[in-house]
Structure formats: C-alpha cells, structure tokens
Amino acid sequence: MADRGRGSAPRGARGGSTRGGRGTPISSGAALDKPKREAILDLSKYVNERIRVKFTGGREVTGMLKGYDQLLNLVLDEVEEEILEPQIHKRALGLVVLRGPTITLLSPVDGSEEIENPFLAPE
Amino acid sequence: MASQILPLELIDRCIGSRIWVIMKSEREFSGTLLGFDDFVNMVLEDVTEYERTPTGTKTTKLAQTLLNGNNICMLVPGSNGPEE
Numbered sequence: 516m517a518d519r520g521r522g523s524a525p526r527g528a529r530g531g532s533t534r535g536g537r538g539t540p541i542s543s544g545a546a547l548d549k550p551k552r553e554a555i556l557d558l559s560k561y562v563n564e565r566i567r568v569k570f571t572g573g574r575e576v577t578g579m580l581k582g583y584d585q586l587l588n589l590v591l592d593e594v595e596e597e598i599l600e601p602q603i604h605k606r607a608l609g610l611v612v613l614r615g616p617t618i619t620l621l622s623p624v625d626g627s628e629e630i631e632n633p634f635l636a637p638e
Numbered sequence: 639m640a641s642q643i644l645p646l647e648l649i650d651r652c653i654g655s656r657i658w659v660i661m662k663s664e665r666e667f668s669g670t671l672l673g674f675d676d677f678v679n680m681v682l683e684d685v686t687e688y689e690r691t692p693t694g695t696k697t698t699k700l701a702q703t704l705l706n707g708n709n710i711c712m713l714v715p716g717s718n719g720p721e722e
Contacts, residue, residue: 562642570711572662582643588678590643601692606720612645612713614678617662 558583561623566591568613569620573599577624578611587615649674652715657682659705660712664690667705668719679707688720695720 561580568589569575578591594608649657649671657671659680669682685700 559642570662572711574660574662574711576712582645582648584645588645590645590648608712608714609717610648610715612648612715614707614710614712616708617711 554585556621558589561621565624567620567622567624567627568618570613570617571619572617576608576611576613578608581610584615587618589613589615589618646678648715649678649713652713655716656718658714658717658719659710660714661709662711663709666690666720667703668717669700669703671715672702674707677707678710678713680705680710686719 558580562582564580565577566580567575567577568591575597576591576594577597578594580589581592582590590610590612592610594611595605596608597603597605653671653673655671656668657680658666658668659682660666666688667682667685668688669685672681672683674680681702681704683702685703687698687700689696689698
C-alpha cells in the first residue's frame with residue numbers, strides 16, 4: 516500500500532537487486548545516517564533583547580527578539596529599519612517576521628557601538 | 639519555550655488580514671494574505687506593489703498574486719504598507 520502511494524511500486528518493493536552493489540546495509544541503525552544537527556547559536560538567550568540583523572541585499576534592522584525557529588526565521592518587535600539611501604534614515608516597522616534564508620548576520624545591540632572610521636588616513 | 643512566538647505561526651494568524659511584504663530588493667507589496675506554504679511563497683489579494691527608486695516610489699495595483707518566497711525579506715502583519 517505504501518509503495519503504491521509513492522508511485523514506484525517495483526522500485527520500492529525490491530531493495531537489493533536493483534540497487535546493485537549497496538546491498539549490505541552496514542549500519543544496522545540505518546535511520547541514524549545523519550547526525551542530528553543542532554543550531555550553533557542558542558537564540559533563547561537573546562529573547563527580549565534588542566538585536567541587529569543584516570540581510571543579503573543590504574537591509575539592516577534592529578528589534579527586540581520575540582521568537583525564532585530552527586530555520587532562523589525570527590519574530591522581532593519595535594523594529595527599526597536603517598536605510599542608507601538617499602540619506603541614512605530610519606523607519607519604524609513594528610512587529611515583523613524576518614525570513615531566515617535572507618539573514619546574514621545577527622548581533623546584540625547591547626555592547627556594540629559605532630566608532631570613527633579606522634581606515635581613513637589621518638588629516 | 640512556550641512563551642515565545644513562532645514566526646510561521648504569526649504569519650498563519652495573519653491569514654485573512656492585511657500584510658506588508660518587504661523584498662530583499664527595493665520592492666514591497668501590501669495585500670490581504672490568503673495563504674502561504676512551507677517555503678513562504680505567498681498568495682495575496684488586492685495587492686499594491688511599491689517600487690522604490692532614487693526618483694520616487696512607483697505603485698502598481700494587482701489582483702490575486704502568487705509571490706515567490708525566494709526574495710521575501712520581511713513580513714509585517716496587520717500593516718497597510720509603507721504609506722500607512
């Protein structure tokens with residue numbers, strides 16, 4: 516029944532003969548092929564803190580982290596977007612969902628400061 | 639863990655209401671959310687498209703649209719768009 520559901524009854528039924536060569540399953544726990552991947556950053560410590568998020572494409576926002584998921588989609592509240600053209604200005608967006616696939620950088624606002632450009636030649 | 643808001647849940651609660659979608663590029667859409675999928679491709683209705691250019695913002699009205707999730711950057715539920 517299950518094979519028919521997948522639409523490939525002959526392929527599903529006989530594993531050994533058609534696979535040619537990979538007949539012997541060495542790992543008896545075949546389900547444990549992939550090690551379970553955990554997030555490298557525990558976002559729970561940033562909940563209710565202001566964070567800065569940068570996106571591919573150049574957008575930058577800051578907001579208070581309210582929620583997140585494994586794919587790095589975020590929920591931020593009191594969000595301000597920093598727009599760089601025509602001049603640098605901000606706009607308030609309120610409660611926003613940020614898409615994980617477009618996020619490139621996350622950092623806490625607390626502890627970061629803007630400094631003088633260290634690469635400019637001294638006058 | 640239960641005290642946090644899940645992103646996709648928030649979008650789900652917005653179905654039937656206005657939503658403002660901001661793309662990676664200088665383009666935004668505001669419309670009524672009819673639905674979305676696992677990739678956050680979205681179906682919107684009564685849509686206004688905003689194209690931001692150095693010279694100003696161009697708007698276009700669209701009927702029912704399927705918005706490709708690949709370029710979606712931010713979603714603002716319950717908002718009527720940038721001119722609200």
